[in-house]
Amino acid sequence: MTKVNVGRFAGLTTCLFKKYNIMIHCVKCTQVDGIMKAGYVRGKQRYLCKWCNYYFTHTEKDDSIESLVKRKRHQTTIIDIAKSLGVSNSTVSRALHGHADISPETRQAVLDKAAQLDYQPNQLAYSLVKSKTNTIGMIVPEFQNQFFPNVIIGAHEVLTQAGYNLTIMQSNESYQVEISNTKAMLANRIDGLLISLTQETNNFDHLSVFAKRGIPLIQFNRVCDQIDVPKVVVNDFEASFKAVEHLILNGYERIAHLGGPLTLQVSQERLRGYRAAMEKYGKPIQDHMIIQGMLTQQKARIYGQYLLDLAERPDAIFAVNDSSAIEIMLMAQEKGISIPNELGVVGFSDNAESAYIGPGLTTVRQPTLQIGHTTAEWVLQLVDADEIIVNEKRVLSTELIVRGSSRRCS
Amino acid sequence: MTKVNVGRFAGLTTCLFKKYNIMIHCVKCTQVDGIMKAGYVRGKQRYLCKWCNYYFTHTEKDDSIESLVKRKRHQTTIIDIAKSLGVSNSTVSRALHGHADISPETRQAVLDKAAQLDYQPNQLAYSLVKSKTNTIGMIVPEFQNQFFPNVIIGAHEVLTQAGYNLTIMQSNESYQVEISNTKAMLANRIDGLLISLTQETNNFDHLSVFAKRGIPLIQFNRVCDQIDVPKVVVNDFEASFKAVEHLILNGYERIAHLGGPLTLQVSQERLRGYRAAMEKYGKPIQDHMIIQGMLTQQKARIYGQYLLDLAERPDAIFAVNDSSAIEIMLMAQEKGISIPNELGVVGFSDNAESAYIGPGLTTVRQPTLQIGHTTAEWVLQLVDADEIIVNEKRVLSTELIVRGSSRRCS
DNA sequence: AAAAGTATCGGTAACGTTTGCGGAGACGTT
DNA sequence: AACGTCTCCGCAAACGTTACCGATACTTTT
Numbered sequence: 001m002t003k004v005n006v007g008r009f010a011g012l013t014t015c016l017f018k019k020y021n022i023m024i025h026c027v028k029c030t031q032v033d034g035i036m037k038a039g040y041v042r043g044k045q046r047y048l049c050k051w052c053n054y055y056f057t058h059t060e061k062d063d064s065i066e067s068l069v070k071r072k073r074h075q076t077t078i079i080d081i082a083k084s085l086g087v088s089n090s091t092v093s094r095a096l097h098g099h100a101d102i103s104p105e106t107r108q109a110v111l112d113k114a115a116q117l118d119y120q121p122n123q124l125a126y127s128l129v130k131s132k133t134n135t136i137g138m139i140v141p142e143f144q145n146q147f148f149p150n151v152i153i154g155a156h157e158v159l160t161q162a163g164y165n166l167t168i169m170q171s172n173e174s175y176q177v178e179i180s181n182t183k184a185m186l187a188n189r190i191d192g193l194l195i196s197l198t199q200e201t202n203n204f205d206h207l208s209v210f211a212k213r214g215i216p217l218i219q220f221n222r223v224c225d226q227i228d229v230p231k232v233v234v235n236d237f238e239a240s241f242k243a244v245e246h247l248i249l250n251g252y253e254r255i256a257h258l259g260g261p262l263t264l265q266v267s268q269e270r271l272r273g274y275r276a277a278m279e280k281y282g283k284p285i286q287d288h289m290i291i292q293g294m295l296t297q298q299k300a301r302i303y304g305q306y307l308l309d310l311a312e313r314p315d316a317i318f319a320v321n322d323s324s325a326i327e328i329m330l331m332a333q334e335k336g337i338s339i340p341n342e343l344g345v346v347g348f349s350d351n352a353e354s355a356y357i358g359p360g361l362t363t364v365r366q367p368t369l370q371i372g373h374t375t376a377e378w379v380l381q382l383v384d385a386d387e388i389i390v391n392e393k394r395v396l397s398t399e400l401i402v403r404g405s406s407r408r409c410s
Numbered sequence: 411m412t413k414v415n416v417g418r419f420a421g422l423t424t425c426l427f428k429k430y431n432i433m434i435h436c437v438k439c440t441q442v443d444g445i446m447k448a449g450y451v452r453g454k455q456r457y458l459c460k461w462c463n464y465y466f467t468h469t470e471k472d473d474s475i476e477s478l479v480k481r482k483r484h485q486t487t488i489i490d491i492a493k494s495l496g497v498s499n500s501t502v503s504r505a506l507h508g509h510a511d512i513s514p515e516t517r518q519a520v521l522d523k524a525a526q527l528d529y530q531p532n533q534l535a536y537s538l539v540k541s542k543t544n545t546i547g548m549i550v551p552e553f554q555n556q557f558f559p560n561v562i563i564g565a566h567e568v569l570t571q572a573g574y575n576l577t578i579m580q581s582n583e584s585y586q587v588e589i590s591n592t593k594a595m596l597a598n599r600i601d602g603l604l605i606s607l608t609q610e611t612n613n614f615d616h617l618s619v620f621a622k623r624g625i626p627l628i629q630f631n632r633v634c635d636q637i638d639v640p641k642v643v644v645n646d647f648e649a650s651f652k653a654v655e656h657l658i659l660n661g662y663e664r665i666a667h668l669g670g671p672l673t674l675q676v677s678q679e680r681l682r683g684y685r686a687a688m689e690k691y692g693k694p695i696q697d698h699m700i701i702q703g704m705l706t707q708q709k710a711r712i713y714g715q716y717l718l719d720l721a722e723r724p725d726a727i728f729a730v731n732d733s734s735a736i737e738i739m740l741m742a743q744e745k746g747i748s749i750p751n752e753l754g755v756v757g758f759s760d761n762a763e764s765a766y767i768g769p770g771l772t773t774v775r776q777p778t779l780q781i782g783h784t785t786a787e788w789v790l791q792l793v794d795a796d797e798i799i800v801n802e803k804r805v806l807s808t809e810l811i812v813r814g815s816s817r818r819c820s
Numbered sequence: 821a822a823a824a825g826t827a828t829c830g831g832t833a834a835c836g837t838t839t840g841c842g843g844a845g846a847c848g849t850t
Numbered sequence: 851a852a853c854g855t856c857t858c859c860g861c862a863a864a865c866g867t868t869a870c871c872g873a874t875a876c877t878t879t880t
Contacts, residue, residue: 075599075623077836088860093838101858118619123597124538125836128865133534135598143562149553156580160587165594168578170566177570184575187533188545189485209528213485326766356736357766487866498830503868513828535866538835824879831872842861849854 076117085113096121127189135165136379137190139181141173141198141222145323147349147368148196151220154372155194162380164191173294175200182206192216192379197224199294202263216382220375223265228391230382232375236266239364239398240273243346244318246362246400248281250408252316252344256289256307258300258328260320267292270320270348289314300324304331308343316344316406322351322363329358329405345405359404367396486527495523506531537599545575546789547600549591551583551608551632555733557759557778558606561630564782565604572790574601583704585610592616602626602789607634609704612673626792630785633675638801640792642785646676649774649808650683653756654728656772656810658691660818662726662754666699666717668710668738670730677702680730680758699724710734714741718753726754726816732761732773739768739815755815769814777806 082092087106094102095110127133136159140148152168159166167190171178178198185193186209193210195217204227210217211229220232247255257274260267271292278285288310291303300319304327307314319325325347329339337343339359347354347363354361374394382390492502497516504512505520523529537543546569550558562578569576577600581588588608595603596619603620605627614637620627621639630642657665667684670677681702688695698720701713710729714737717724729735735757739749747753749769757764757773764771784804792800 075836078838079836089837090839090861091859094859097838099839103858106858118622120593120596122538122599122836123594124534124543124599125865126838128532128534128538128836128867129838131865143553143559144556146554149559152553152580153582156582160590165598166579169576170562172563172566180570183530184533186530188575189532189534212528351762353761353763353766356763356768485866488868489866499867500831500869501829504829507868511828516828532866535835536868538837538866539868541835822880824877826877827875829873831870833870834868835866838864840861840863843859845857847854847856850852 075122076119077122078119080117081110081113081119084117085109131189133189133191134163135167135188135190136192136194136376137167137169137185137188138194139169139171139178139185140196141171141178143170145321145349145351147221147351147366150368151196151372151375154369155376156372157369158373158376158380164380171198173198173200173296175203179206182209186210186213186215190215191383192218194218194220194375194379196220197222197264199261199264216379216385218375218379218382220371221266223393224263225265230378230390231393232371232378232396233266233269233393234366234371234396234398236269237273237276239348239400240270240318241277242273242400243348243362243364244274244277245281246402247316247318247344247346247406248277248283250340250344250406252406252408253283254289254312254314255283255316255318255344256314257291258295258303258307258317258319258324259290259292261294262292267320274318295319295321295324297323297327300327301331304328308332308335308337313343315342316346318346320348322347322349322354322361325361325363325405326351326353326357329361333358340405340408344408350401355403359407362403362406363401365399365401367398370396485532486529487532488529490527491520491523491529494527495519541599543599543601544573545577545598545600546602546604546786547577547579547595547598548604549579549581549588549595550606551581551588553580555731555759556761557631557776560778561606561782561785564779565786566782567779568783568786568790574790581608583608583610583706585613589616592619596620596623596625600625601793602628604628604630604785604789606630607632607674609671609674626789626795628785628789628792630781631676633803634673635675640788640800641803642781642788642806643676643679643803644776644781644806644808646679647683647686649758649810650680650728651687652683652810653758653772653774654684654687655691656812657726657728657754657756657816658687658693660750660754660816662816662818663693664699664722664724665693665726665728665754666724667701668705668713668717668727668729668734669700669702671704672702677730684728705729705731705734707733707737710737711741714738718742718745718747723753725752726756728756730758732757732759732764732771735771735773735815736761736763736767739771743768750815750818754818760811765813769817772813772816773811775809775811777808780806 078089078092078096082089085092087110091102091106092110093099095107096114123133136155138152138155140152143149152166156166167185167188169181169184171181175198178201182193183206192215195207196219201224204224207217207227207229211227218230218232221234223231223233244255255278257271259271259274262268262271271290274290275285289307291307293299293303300323304324307317308331317325317328319328325345329345332339332343332345339345345361347361350363350365354363374396378394488499488502488506492499495502497520501512501516502520505517506524533543546565548562548565550562553559562576566576577595577598579591579594581591585608588611592603593616602625605617606629611634614634617627617637617639621637628640628642631644633641633643654665665688667681669681669684672678672681681700684700685695699717701717703709703713710733714734717727717738718741727735727738729738735755739755742749742753742755749755755771757771760773760775764773784806788804
C-alpha cells in the first residue's frame with residue numbers, strides 16, 4: 001500500500017511553497033510544503049509530495065468546460081427510483097418485473113414512482129447481464145422489389161407478437177456490405193439472424209461464425225448449400241417447371257432462360273426446372289439460349305438485347321425476376337416485337353408493376369408473408385433450443401399468375 | 411460484520427450431526443457438528459451453524475443441470491485476451507482502439523491474439539459505458555410503396571459512411587405499433603430517430619419524450635406541426651399546385667381531390683396547393699369534390715366509387731398517392747370511362763407501377779434518396795450538437811412526371 | 821543534479837441491470 | 851421450547867467495456 005518510492009525524487013528537499021509561493025495541497029496528507037513538480041502528464045502539471053511520497057496531478061477549475069460537456073441529460077434509472085423510495089435496487093427490479101418476493105404495496109409504490117419519474121428501462125444493461133437482446137436481425141440484399149419488404153412485414157408480425165424486436169439491415173447487393181452488416185449484428189449480440197444473400201456472395205465465412213457462437217442463423221430465398229443451416233425457400237424447381245410448361249403448352253418452342261448467378265441455389269433450382277420442362281416436352285436445350293448472371297437493370301438490358309438480336313430469336317423468355325422480364329417487354333415493344341404473339345414472357349415474384357404493364361406479365365407469385373412468418377417462427381424456436389445446426393429446408397409453394405404476356409391468341 | 415444473531419435460534423443445542431448422522435460442513439468455519447436446520451429457502455434446505463452463527467443453504471450436485479444450462483457458448487472478451495497475454499484490460503482496450511499510450515509491439519500482440527481468439531467487440535457493453543450506441547433508428551409507416559425503401563437506402567448510405575448503424579422499424583400504419591416502436595427505440599438507447607408518422611397518429615406524447623431526453627428526433631415526409639423538431643419535407647404545396655395547374659392547362663374543369671388525413675401536414679399542404687391552383691384559374695372549389703382520409707386500398711375504392719358515381723362526375727382526379735390514383739384508373743376502366751379523355755388522373759410519388767399502367771400515370775416524383783441523405787446528415791449533425799430543439803424545415807423539390815393519364819388528346 | 825518530458829502500462833470506478841444468497845421477523849406446528 | 855415455514859428485502863457479484871488516475875522507468879533539458 002504505502003510502497004516506498006525508491007525513484008530519483010526520493011531525496012528532494014526544495015519545496016514549491018517556499019520557492020514560488022504557490023499553495024498546493026497534497027491530496028493525501030494535505031501538506032502544503034514539500035510539494036515538488038514532477039513532470040507533466042497529459043498536459044497537466046504533476047506533483048510529488050515529499051512527505052507521503054505521493055504523486056498527483058493538479059486539476060484546474062473544470063467547471064467551465066468539463067461540466068458543460070458532461071451535462072448530459074440524465075435518464076432515470078432503477079437506482080433513482082430506489083433512492084427516492086428508500087429501498088434497494090433489487091426490490092425495484094423485482095417490482096418492475098412482477099417477480100415474487102415482494103409485497104403488493106411496495107410493488108405498487110415502485111410502479112407509481114417509475115411512472116412519475118418517466119422511467120424507461122435500459123435494454124443495453126439488461127442485455128448485457130442476461131446476454132440476450134431480444135432482438136432478431138435481418139439482412140436483405142435490396143428494397144427495390146416488393147419481395148423483401150413483404151417478407152419483413154411477415155417476420156415483423158411474428159416477432160413483435162413474441163416480444164422480440166427486428167433490426168433490419170440491407171446489404172445493397174454488395175458482398176462487402178453484407179460482411180460489415182453481419183459484423184455489426186454480431187457486435188450488437190442479436191439473438192438470431194435471418195439472411196438473404198447478395199448476388200455477389202460466394203464465400204460464407206462470415207456466416208459460419210454464427211454457428212460457432214451458437215447464434216441461430218436462418219437463410220431464406222437466396223440460400224446457399226455450402227453451410228448447414230435452416231433454409232426457407234419456395235418450390236423453385238416446381239414453379240420454374242410449371243412456368244416453362246405453361247409457355248410450352250401455349251405453343252412456344254424456342255424458350256430462352258434469363259437466370260440469376262449460379263452461386264445462388266435459387267438460380268440453380270430455377271434452371272433445373274427450366275431444363276426439366278424443356279426435356280419433358282422434347283424441346284431443344286441450347287446453351288446460347290441460357291444466360292446466368294447478376295441481373296441489374298443494365299445487365300438485363302444487355303442480355304435482352306443479345307437474346308432479341310439472335311439470328312434464331314427465341315419466341316419466349318423465362319426470366320428469373322420480374323424486373324428483368326419487364327425490361328425485356330419494354331425492349332420488345334421498342335423493337336416492335338409483339339407480345340405475346342411473337343414473344344412470350346414469364347417472370348418471377350409478381351411485383352406490383354407486373355399486373356399493370358402492357359398486356360400484363362405472367363409471373364410466379366411467392367408467398368412473401370408466409371416466408372416471413374416461417375423464418376421468424378423458426379428462429380424463435382431455435383433461440384430457445386440447444387442444438388442449432390440443422391440442415392433442414394422448408395419449402396413453401398408458389399402460384400403461377402397467368403396474364404397477357406404469355407397467353408398467345410393462337 | 412460479525413453481527414450477533416439475536417433471533418430465536420440463538421440458543422440451539424441439538425446438532426444434526428449427532429441426531430441424523432449426516433455430514434454437513436459449515437461453509438464458513440467448516441465445522442460439522444453444531445449445524446442445525448433453519449427452514450427452507452426457495453426449495454432448498456437452509457442450515458445454521460451454531461458456532462459461527464452463519465446461515466447457509468446446501469446446494470446439491472449442480473453439475474447435472476446447472477452446468478448444462480450454463481454451458482452457454484462463451485464469447486471471447488477483452489479480459490480473455492488480457493489474461494492470455496498477461497496484460498491488463500485497459501491495455502487491450504487501448505490496443506484495439508488504436509489509442510496512444512501503447513507500444514507497437516504490445517499493440518500488435520493484442521491484435522494478433524484478438525484475431526486468433528476470434529474476438530468480436532461487445533457493442534452492448536461499449537454503449538453502456540459510453541452511453542452512445544452509434545445507432546440511428548428509423549420508423550416508417552409502411553413498406554408497400556417504393557417511397558420509404560428508397561429513403562432508407564439514402565439514409566443508409568450516409569449513416570454507414572459515418573460509422574453508424576441503422577435500425578429500421580415499421581409501424582404498419584398503426585398508432586399503437588408506432589408507440590411500441592418508439593419505446594423500443596428508447597429502451598435500446600438509439601442516438602437519434604428518424605420518423606415518418608402513421609396516418610392514424612394524432613397524439614404526439616410519444617415523440618416529445620425524445621426532446622426531454624435530449625435525443626435528436628427528425629420527422630420526414632409525414633410530419634406534424636404540433637411538436638418543434640427538425641422536419642424534412644418536399645415542396646408539397648408547390649408540387650400539388652403544379653399538378654393541378656397541369657390538369658387545368660390540359661382542359662380539365664371539375665377536378666376532384668383525393669387527399670390524406672388532415673392530421674398530416676403533408677395532406678394539408680397538398681390540399682392547399684390544390685385550392686390555390688383551382689382559385690388562381692377560377693375553377694369552383696366544391697366540398698363534395700374533396701375527400702380527406704386514410705387511403706387504404708379499400709378506402710381508395712370506396713372514395714373512387716363515390717367520385718365516379720357523382721351526378722356531375724369530376725373530369726379529373728388529383729390523388730395524394732399513386733396507389734389510390736391507380737385504383738381510380740382501374741375503376742374507371744371497369745366502368746368504361748376513358749382515360750385521359752373522360753377522366754384525367756394525377757398521382758403522387760412515382761411508384762414503379764405508375765410508369766407501366768395503362769396510359770401511364772402522371773405523378774409527382776419525390777427525391778427519395780435525397781430525403782434519406784438529408785435526414786441522415788441532419789441527425790448526425792444534431793447528435794453532436796448541444797441544442798437539439800429546432801423547428802427548422804428543409805424543403806426539397808419535386809418533379810412533375812407527365813404521362814398519358816393526364817395528356818388529353820384534345 | 822534538479823526539473824521536465826516521454827513512453828508504457830495497471831488499477832479501478834463507473835455504466836444500469838439482474839439474481840443468488842443471506843438476514844430477519846412473523847407465524848405455525850410439534 | 852424447539853423447530854419448520856413463509857414473506858419480504860438488502861447486499862453484492864456479475865455482464866464487458868472505457869477512461870480517468872496514477873505509477874514506473876526512462877531520457878532530455880535546464
